[in-house]
Amino acid sequence: MDHKILQPVHQSFFNQPTLQLAEELLGSFLVHETPNGLLVGKIVETEAYLGADDRAAHSFNNRRTKRTEIMFHEAGFAYVYTMHTHHLFNIVTGRANQPEAVLIRGIEPMIGEDVMLENRPVSKRANLTSGPGKLTKAMGIDKSYYGNRLWEKPLYIAVGERPQEIMIGNRIGIPNAKEAVAYPYRFWISNNPFVSR
DNA sequence: ATGTCGATCGTCT
DNA sequence: GACGATCGACATT
16 A cells, blocks of 8 residues: 555645535545554444434534534544443544534554554454454544544544445444434445444 | 343433 | 443343
């Protein structure tokens, strides 16, 4: 992989409908320039959370708290929150006061896999970044990145290649979200081993 | 391959 | 005080 193609997207990249962006992000790169080296993963699985009308979203009913505050900003900021002992990484989408986001659920290691393995030692390669809590650990993303601009270094999105085949289905881990359980807001690259399931 | 269960802690009520 | 947008271990089929 050629490092030179890794340029942060323009901020306007994030200004598209959330469902469209969740799909568009598949095949794009998540890039983190760390003191230990360049870490790059291809995004292979995402989920959209549509804010006020989506019972599964933290911002359902426009619930605005210290945690969800960043979701009410314009698109392109990082929303990182703690789930049990894990950090989950989201990209804020939608316009200001339209609290939507895309959760990154799986990435395929492209550059810096050795450092990722130091961050998160595993025996099976496919277990390194195949889940939202796994990939943040491997990529060195924690809550200190809350609110970071994802069109600037050191943590950013870079354009990649369009995937061959995309699958769409229900989101994972939201059994109590009533009608929202059935919403087809999950996107993944067909047959990629770094999809969480 | 699938299911259940416990860890563990910040956030919100 | 209750509750997870999870993970890993262990059990069972």
